[in-house]
Amino acid sequence: MIQPLLRFSIVRRVLSLLGTLGAIASLTACNRAGSVPQGERFPATDTAMGSMPGDSALNFPIMPDPGKTPGATLDVTEADVCVPGYAGRVRNVPTSVKREAYASYGIRTHEPGEYEVDHLISLKLGGSNSIRNLWPESFRTQPWNAYVKDALEDELYRRVCAGALSLTTAQQVIARNWVAGYRRYVSPNPLPAGPHAENRGRSRWRSHRHYTPRSQPNGEAPVP
């Protein structure tokens, strides 16, 4: 006869184990679901990146939810994106869409500088302004955050425009698992990045220090 306390302990362990298995299964499913639109899907196994020990613990806000933010692209080519000023020409996220992005991730309030509504596939890599490509990305999580992702975006863009990487591949790398992409294309470990990193030279931080609201095509007030 199993004592009630022992029985409770066994049940709890079984439930815990089932929860762990469920988490692993959902992560696998998420990786499969990661896709860019226009019917293109990523392969179930990304042999180029391989599995990254420890990445299974990563989740929002470091990684977007692939169900909500699978990534979406515009119908553009390398010739389109590798033109100075391209990203500025296509940038257009109305306040209502930014609010929708925050709401879809359950963020009701946030402090200034805590998040930005980020394009998972960055505009300069052909990402679109669709809600399927937008997620609230944290500036504060460590070591992976918006500043670190910027470095990956810059590196992928550099390679695409140098002809060393196809635009489609770059889009897949960043949409599938940007942390794994960073480890492959930038550094195995995140390099110092952010507002206080030396030799950063990133335009994003400069733009935050001298933040001026961008005009909204739809006449709405900007939301960071």
Added chain:
Amino acid sequence: MKTPRMTRNQKLTPIIRGRSIAQVGWESATAILHFNDGSVMRIHAPAAPPRDAPPAILGKVRAVRQSTEAIAFDLEAGTSLQVPLAEATSCVMLRNVKGALEYAD
């Protein structure tokens, strides 16, 4: 139900103001606007128009207004061509006669 407000598209208006919409075609749910200078705009709509829809209004563009649900081309003649959007963003793309991207949202 509240109708989304249509406001002037400040980026697109200066690009196409003065161009004339010469032809409007459809490829399934995508509207294709041909301008007189050879530029082409593709707009993703929720669905193709019904077969008995009246012909599209053509003319010279004065301004562009947009909401999360539709884009409207106000013409100098005082009329307006309105096209519904499949989603709030990422539906409009304009390329010039050489195929270079002029605008995308």
